[in-house]
Amino acid sequence: MSVSSQDIPTAAVSRLVTYLRILESLELQDVSRTSSNDLAERAQVTAFQVRKDLAYFGRFGTRGMGYTVPLLKRELMRVLGLNRTWNVVIMGVGRLGQAIANYPGASDYQFAYVGLFDVNPDVVGQDIRGLRVRHADDLGSFARATPVDLGFLAVPPEHAQAAAQTLVSAGIRGVLNFAPTIIQPRTVPGSSDVADEWKQVSVENVDFLAGMKRLAFYTLNPSLRPSELKPSEPKPGELRPSDPQAGNSPDLANTDVEE
């Protein structure tokens, strides 16, 4: 019950993000109710999976009824930590960093860019989105003055580790790494095990180039793709209710594909 202090599959967290996204979409369409089956279909997983994933964090539904969209959405936002504001700095304000800073949708979710940092003199001092680009060396003092929760790494891969170190040394505990490199969660030189500040740090990767290569592989080897069609809930005589609203896809069914 509740969040047992451990063992939540990382895949479950990713799926939670997906469910949240679906709920937002449903809310925009003024759909007020949903079910594990409906969510499953939209998320391309099984209904079992949906219920299990939600069960890791609480009990959000009503038996016999399903889930209330705004309520479940609010709960998932809370679980994911999206009911607070996250102050973010971006390291690296090249093309990628600027694209990130300008990407719509981020601010929707309580992510606030509070600082932009770079080492390139051509960039430092510029104004982007109303934020002055500062020198990376000033991150430490900046972070002492302004609370910074997360750092986005958008520097060239050869500088990623050093930039990450700068973030961590400034006390930042969450790093979103866009560089095509593995960030070593430790101070690299020697194993300086000085009460490692890295032990508290979470790193997530957003890896465009890796995505390209995975795609190349699976496009070349379609037979090795994970079969994405999961079996539906096997209910005899299933009627599918709800969907009070118009214009939805009332179709049914077991989309079955096989090979």
Next chain:
Amino acid sequence: MSVSSQDIPTAAVSRLVTYLRILESLELQDVSRTSSNDLAERAQVTAFQVRKDLAYFGRFGTRGMGYTVPLLKRELMRVLGLNRTWNVVIMGVGRLGQAIANYPGASDYQFAYVGLFDVNPDVVGQDIRGLRVRHADDLGSFARATPVDLGFLAVPPEHAQAAAQTLVSAGIRGVLNFAPTIIQPRTVPGSSDVADEWKQVSVENVDFLAGMKRLAFYTLNPSLRPSELKPSEPKPGELRPSDPQAGNSPDLANTDVEE
């Protein structure tokens, strides 16, 4: 040997990309040999894992010796399909699409952008990186004239499904989706079961916003992070001081409360 038509964990494919990246880095440093232990450390997995992953695809090492960097690199490129050229079109040439088109590193790996497409009249006709932006409606005829292997989706999320459909209808079998949406691998309206062209399509996602949210979650709940410290290969002779294994459980994980 070689790619037997079997079950290869998707995670293994991702790790292969990582190994390849490490090998490239080693080659740049003129390191000619490596080992499963070395790769494991750099990739942050176990040596067992490295050997098993490689074993899915062949035998690339020499017992007692390890792996030859250029050789293993070449083999992994072959396995991943990176020893050929992939012709790529980009759908959506807004800020994100342009950032992708200009991102360095892509062309290194035999990915060639051959077409840019959009529906925005302000963008269509522009020249980007020497490529004229065409209207999305022209993709079909374009693809008939020029072989296109992959399509990168960089359109706003509400247009992602339709744009994906355009790609697939043009005969493209691989889609890299940058939009924060799930692409339904089927023609959405009704179940038009016309020998579903989608069945042959691979979709990979690169999801910036999802990464942000996962990061928020794990930064909020550090104790739920997947423990990234894997046991090393038990080396003879090497004494490994048992890490204090600092009590990593406590603190706020309970997202309960409140309601």
Next chain:
DNA sequence: CGCTGTGAACGCGTTCACAGCA
């Protein structure tokens, strides 16, 4: 009854121990 919530079974991916070969 309908759909959620959940302990238990299952199967897959990771881990392991060791066989095999330079």
Next chain:
DNA sequence: TGCTGTGAACGCGTTCACAGCG
């Protein structure tokens, strides 16, 4: 001797069947 390659064990995440409650 050293490190790879691999069948087998293990454990975790997914799947399942059904209990629980509207």
